[in-house]
Amino acid sequence: MKKYLITDPKFYPNFKLDLTNSIEKYNPDYICFRDKNSAKNAKLAVEIAKYYKIPIVVNQYVELLNLGFDGVHLTSNQLHLIDKFKNYLTFASTHSSEEVKKAKNSDFITFSPIFNSKGREGLGIEVLNKICDKAKPKVFGLGGIVSEKEIEQIKLSKAYGFASIRYFLV
Secondary structure (H helix, E strand, O other): OEEEEEOOHHHOOOHHHHHHHHHHHHOOOEEEEOOOOOHHHHHHHHHHHHHHOOOEEEEOOHHHHHHOOOEEEEOHHHHHHHHHHOOOEEEEEEOOHHHHHHOOOOOEEEEOOOOOEOOEOOOOHHHHHHHHHHOOOEEEEEOOOOOHHHHHHHHOOOOOEEEEOHHHOO
């Protein structure tokens, strides 16, 4: 089961220490830097990921790619850009079968929300499994994954792995 850590500035007040602690505790396979307001933290995230030999992508803010990121994580509104980044590692956010089809040329997709998250009703493991059956890219379940309870359910699914912000917090 692959693990995809997504950063969020509101959960990483001491960015270097918080990210390092999360990496050391959870040993993620991929990292997504998600913070449009801090080029300083973007550079730091790349340095930390390279130190731990973990591929790192930048979420949404593709103009930061030149800071040394291995690739991009495109939002569902950016799916039309996937082919522009074919020489990079590409993740794509999806929330429906239609978006999954549009993301077919990405390396990975996140499909969400699987569980209830931030006021949104989760789509559930059954829907995740149907998406995994149809998707060409490997699928990470995302949304509402905050504890081992959700991880165990994802492990029983057809997903390649899980992605989360809050699960990886120390």
